[in-house]
Amino acid sequence: MESLQPGRFALKNGEAMKISEASTKSGLSADTIRYYEKSGLVPAVERGPDGLRRFSPENIEWLTLLYWLRKTGMPMKEMQRFAALYRDGEVTIADRRKLLLKHSERLRQRRMDLDRCNEVLAYKIAAYYKIEGDLS
Amino acid sequence: MESLQPGRFALKNGEAMKISEASTKSGLSADTIRYYEKSGLVPAVERGPDGLRRFSPENIEWLTLLYWLRKTGMPMKEMQRFAALYRDGEVTIADRRKLLLKHSERLRQRRMDLDRCNEVLAYKIAAYYKIEGDLS
DNA sequence: CACTTGACTTGGAGTCACTCCAGCCCGGTA
DNA sequence: TACCGGGCTGGAGTGACTCCAAGTCAAGTG
Numbered sequence: 632m633e634s635l636q637p638g639r640f641a642l643k644n645g646e647a648m649k650i651s652e653a654s655t656k657s658g659l660s661a662d663t664i665r666y667y668e669k670s671g672l673v674p675a676v677e678r679g680p681d682g683l684r685r686f687s688p689e690n691i692e693w694l695t696l697l698y699w700l701r702k703t704g705m706p707m708k709e710m711q712r713f714a715a716l717y718r719d720g721e722v723t724i725a726d727r728r729k730l731l732l733k734h735s736e737r738l739r740q741r742r743m744d745l746d747r748c749n750e751v752l753a754y755k756i757a758a759y760y761k762i763e764g765d766l767s
Numbered sequence: 768m769e770s771l772q773p774g775r776f777a778l779k780n781g782e783a784m785k786i787s788e789a790s791t792k793s794g795l796s797a798d799t800i801r802y803y804e805k806s807g808l809v810p811a812v813e814r815g816p817d818g819l820r821r822f823s824p825e826n827i828e829w830l831t832l833l834y835w836l837r838k839t840g841m842p843m844k845e846m847q848r849f850a851a852l853y854r855d856g857e858v859t860i861a862d863r864r865k866l867l868l869k870h871s872e873r874l875r876q877r878r879m880d881l882d883r884c885n886e887v888l889a890y891k892i893a894a895y896y897k898i899e900g901d902l903s
Numbered sequence: 904c905a906c907t908t909g910a911c912t913t914g915g916a917g918t919c920a921c922t923c924c925a926g927c928c929c930g931g932t933a
Numbered sequence: 934t935a936c937c938g939g940g941c942t943g944g945a946g947t948g949a950c951t952c953c954a955a956g957t958c959a960a961g962t963g
Contacts, residue, residue: 651910661911662951670949681958683911696887703884707949721898728895735888738881745874745881748839751832752871759864762857786940797940798922806920817929819940843920 647677647685657694658702664694672697672710674718693717704741705734783813783821793830794838800830808833808846810854829853840877841870 654661667673668684673693677685686694700710713730716723790797803809804820809829813821822830836846849866852859 649911660951663949665912666950681911683958696891699884699887701949702880721902724895724898724902728892728899731888731892731895735885735892738885738888742878742881744838745878748835749871749874751835752867752874755832756864756867756871759860759867762860763864766857766860796922799920801941802921817940819929837920 647679647687648691650684650686653684653686653691653694656691658698659694667694667697670707670711672707672714674714700734703734703738705737709734782824783815784827786820786822789820789822789827789830792827794834795830803830803833806843806847808843808850810850836870839870839874841873845870 648656650661650664653659653664657664659667664673668676673690676690677687679685697710700713705713709730713727716727716730784792786797786800789795789800793800795803800809804812809826812826813823815821833846836849841849845866849863852863852866
């Protein structure tokens with residue numbers, strides 16, 4: 632459908648990357664990228680005449696964002712919702728912003744968990760250290 | 768074997784808890800506690816005459832530690848190794864300390880991920896915010 | 904020109920760490 | 934007596950990958 636508009640994407644091939652390059656640039660493995668596409672997290676990845684995926688710079692930016700969201704614990708369901716909003720264009724910007732704000736709240740929580748765990752570890756490590764001293 | 772020493776554990780029943788209490792105190796679900804026991808993460812949980820598990824305060828402390836380790840991303844395999852060391856007594860204290868140190872290094876790494884993600888989010892949120900302004 | 908190499912394709916099986924559930928037993932209450 | 938809550942076991946299901954077999958295609962080599 633897009634390809635009916637003559638020349639619209641015709642000469643962007645210089646920018647288009649295959650999956651391995653998309654993988655190194657986004658941080659996601661090739662398997663994960665394919666999996667995300669199947670799961671509806673990546674809208675409209677084009678294919679070259681050889682049938683291979685071609686990723687635009689915008690695709691890469693999107694994948695990179697997904698990489699960070701997933702790495703910091705956003706569940707797939709929420710990423711799917713985020714992707715649906717992304718697909719629907721600028722009218723969803725406010726919703727997307729809210730979704731990211733919610734995630735940054737989650738990050739705050741996770742950081743608190745890390746800090747609390749660090750305390751527990753410090754306590755344990757000190758206790759072990761003391762016992763080691765007593766043993767020798 | 769321990770029970771051959773008369774009275775050694777005989778009157779500790781006032782302290783012993785059932786699984787639901789162990790769950791609220793440790794933070795792990797009852798299902799997870801049973802799963803951890805099956806997987807060899809929890810050494811020697813005793814049973815009452817009714818066949819139900821009885822958790823000692825030491826059990827609870829151990830489960831709580833597992834809770835924090837798992838919550839902050841220590842893999843099962845490593846927890847199993849940690850549990851094996853714990854079972855083998857004080858001679859393994861130095862190894863246990865090293866294992867926890869390694870984990871706290873992992874925490875450092877995770878925190879860096881959170882911070883990096885926060886930057887990405889802040890950037891995106893600001894960009895969205897600007898677009899919202901332009902739209903209205 | 905045949906052959907090999909290597910990057911890519913798909914569909915499907917396997918993995919990790921739970922989580923949920925069916926079907927059972929048991930002690931206490933109305 | 935009938936029921937209820939809480940525990941038990943073994944096993945199936947889930948989320949998010951991860952790995953693999955079997956195939957296609959393009960480019961490079963003898």
